[in-house]
Amino acid sequence: MTTRLIGAPVARREDARLLTGRARFIDDIALPGMLHAAVLRSPHAKARFTRVDAGAALALPGVHAVLTHEDLGPANAPMPLLNDNPGFIHPRMHRALAPGQVRFVGEAVALVVADSRYLAEDALDLIEVDYAPETPAVDLVAAAEEGAPLVHDDTDSNVACRTVDASGDIERAFAEADFVLREELRPERGAAQPMEARGVVARYDQSLASLTVWDTTQAPVSARGVIADKLGMPEAALTVIAPDVGGGFGVKIMLVYAEEVLVPFAARLLGRPVKWIEDRREHFVGSNHERLMVHRIEVAATGDGRILGIRDRFLYDSGAYCPYGPINAECAQAILPGPYMIPAVHSEFLAVYTNTPIVSPYRGAGQPHGNFVTEMAMNHVARALGLDAAEIRRRNLVRPEDCPWDTERIFQGNTPFIHRDSDYPAQLETALEALDYAGVRRGQPAEREQGIHRGAGLAFFVEGTGIPPYEGVEVRVEPTGHVHVATGYPSQGQGHHTTLAQIVAETLGVAPEMVVVESGRSDRFAWGVGTFASRAAVVGGNAALGAANAVRARALELASEELEAAAEDLEMANGAVHVKGAPQMAVTLAALAQAANPINTLAAGSEPGLRAADYFRSSDVAIASGVHGAVVVVDAATGMVEIERYVVVHDCGVMINPTIVDGQILGGTAQGIGGAFYEKLRFDEAGQPLVTTFMDYLIPTAMEIPPIEIHHMESRCSLNPLGVKGVGEGGVIPAAAAFCGAVEDALAPFGARVRAHPLDPPAILAMIEGRTAP
């Protein structure tokens, strides 16, 4: 009998280390003779300079080097474009150090290396740069207009990319409409803000001419390629290791940030290990942002609330460069119809350069934006037609009997977006019941008489997960009986080691404690893409299953000879292969691994050892889905909101580990509520960031996040052997729409319409008082 581990709430093997201070994060790495780096960052949103005078800085005792763009040579070539798009007009990538022109406050201008970080920062104060400031383009809408100041002087407009994604007959949809909603919707600018900011440590081995780089990256194998290219080194001489990483959320995948080139460059130049740790103030300007889009939509509907078509034209703030490509905008486009059967969708985006920090994906990668647009539009169409917000959703959902339903939309990774393996109507009814939606509705008239403003909000989500390209996993049984599992994609706290061990242990019939997992080291497993887009469980998990199955088959083959029994009469349990019904007739995996050691035997043409690697490449998006429901009470005198209930109905297919699934949902929802009600980055007209501390960037704490009730629906995914869909982003995607919808519902008597988030209490009070939003 094989013990079922897939699906069991196995305790996370990572937690004892992480929770007792035994983890090794980037700043815990200390090497003999290590120097410390600090980055001189541009104080201007746009300026030219001709001279960086580091004389006084270099004269400071303890300062070893000040690097400017002139010192870097070919290492300062533009960074690669990670995701191309056919609509690109002006792709412009950043460089490690700005070569004479800066385009956002925070852009790296020089690197100081000194005996300590204190000294390095003292030296920063002494560097003189002859900046000549120029007028920046800061506001997204203004930057998109003709005649706006140009972010890149060699272009004729700030439009980096213009892409249309169309499905169905949009003209017909509007011709047949009884009602058309026109609206502007605006998710504001935010950022992921992981608990640990970024960092890089590099050590150059002069004897071997090799570099080891510890990097808080979500993509160490991919980063190795870029760093090797920039430094003119063979990949073989470069090892990139992602140590314990304190949260990623997308911001730690950017191939690559300036420091990922600068720190290894400095370590090689100086022959000493160099450490750079990003502090929080730097993170606010030196790491990427997300969110800001301005959508202008038209929704065509019939009188009974059937949505016939959506026409969407939106601006996407790319920041000063676009090394990641306009993935956020692409995902927002793809996700626009949500779980609804909308016959025609026409979406066009302009990705626009502004003199602000670079924008790249943050948990959800544009899906929260598209979701906010569609879900708020659903509410507003319902309001206009006198329908309930639940009823209009019910009337438009793709039903199981419609599936597979091809939306004709293309998701990230150039994959089709086809609904299957979900029951959206059942999700809705589950959410309504869990929320006591009918009870809230019944209570509202009397409560409103008493001045109590309670409201309920609903928001569906569909989440594209498990996207291409691929991941690989190697499984190897040691002669000790331990099973070594290695993969290239790293963890930032998700619990991959626990789930990979569950998959491999169940397949091989060993105790999970016998499985040793390593990830995120390019010297342990040299193939891989990275951890992003809710893909680790789908792509990596199925690769692990494939590799474990191959090892299982090999073990059965070897045991068949050893036990003189047919392979089909054997089973694996307790770390051994035994004859079915005769557990005493057994051979341990350890013994089989020893037997497979080529020191003992190696048949011609066979592979040595009890090991296998497998790779999984998905062809299709695994769509996770669900509904969020919120009940809120608004204080009409202060605009403050209390979230009384928060319900998540969720379907991520087979759950490898329900505890980990719950953790992903809880954390994602908390981040979603942050974006809905608290977190906003602001700039003044000169492009100066006004929010660079956690006193101003209001991340909600455990005190602000209400209890979140999770209802799982587990519809097996038909696209992969494990039957899993990803789970990383479904928490965050619909949270803004659920929250804002609930506030709108509470304030229905005031005719409130939410068109931007984060909502904040002044904005809510403005809706109550009929003011123009502040």
Next chain:
Amino acid sequence: MKPPPFAYECPTEVADAVALLAAHGADARPLAGGQSLVPLLNFRLVRPAVLVDLNRIAALAHVAVEDGTLRIGAMARQAAVEAAPAVARGWPILTEAVGHIAHPQIRNRGTVGGSLAHNDPAAELPAVMLALDAEMTARGPAGTRAIAAPDFFTDTMETALDADELLTGIAVPALPEGTGWSFREAARRQGDFALVAVCVLLRPASGGGLNARVVVTGTGNGPVRVPAAEAILAARGAAGDACEAAGAAAAEAVEPMDDPHAPAWYRRRLVAALTARASMEAATGMEA
């Protein structure tokens, strides 16, 4: 975010600390709990040549009641005040207000004197000390002087302390029997500085009517008394419509500014709502 170089002194006696401040003048800064000063140092927004650490001065750490007066050493931790049963019995509005300061970790380090001397314009302690008629004791080279709360808080992050003077203690007089109180704060998150906070103290006056004290903070340069609101409550009592009127008067009296957290008009709304609610709550706590 590392501070520029500074010299560090760590006296154990008040006299030594005062002497060090006198010797270094404006180049020196006293270090109390460090919850505001250390971030300012790390941001390089202040660059003192000398830090005079007060944390080893045992004589400044007391929280005690003497002859009905609450005496708090400047270096008493906020958490110590919050946890003191005598404070909760005699000055419950102070216990309540301290609970709104940041988070337990910060209150464990943060000191009462540090908060008052820093005088952040939205901090809780200056407001409640103004409401309670507290008296600050300052010691400088010339000796010791007492400064009444209205004279102590002079402007945003400024106090009546001279550069070579040290705040050593705070004396809070007893609250008269029967005083009803309320402390109301609006903040975006638990533990944030107040968008607006309101202290109301009410007790029946001998000739009828009420003695009322209304202090508002978060609307400008720090805590302010609002005589217009006090007059309404004194004359009309604390029935619902009088409380609303007091709130409206308070909103009229304050002069908030637009800032990234809230526009001025919004802060006025908060002043009105919180003053009305605090007045009603204080009234329910009054005893004849």
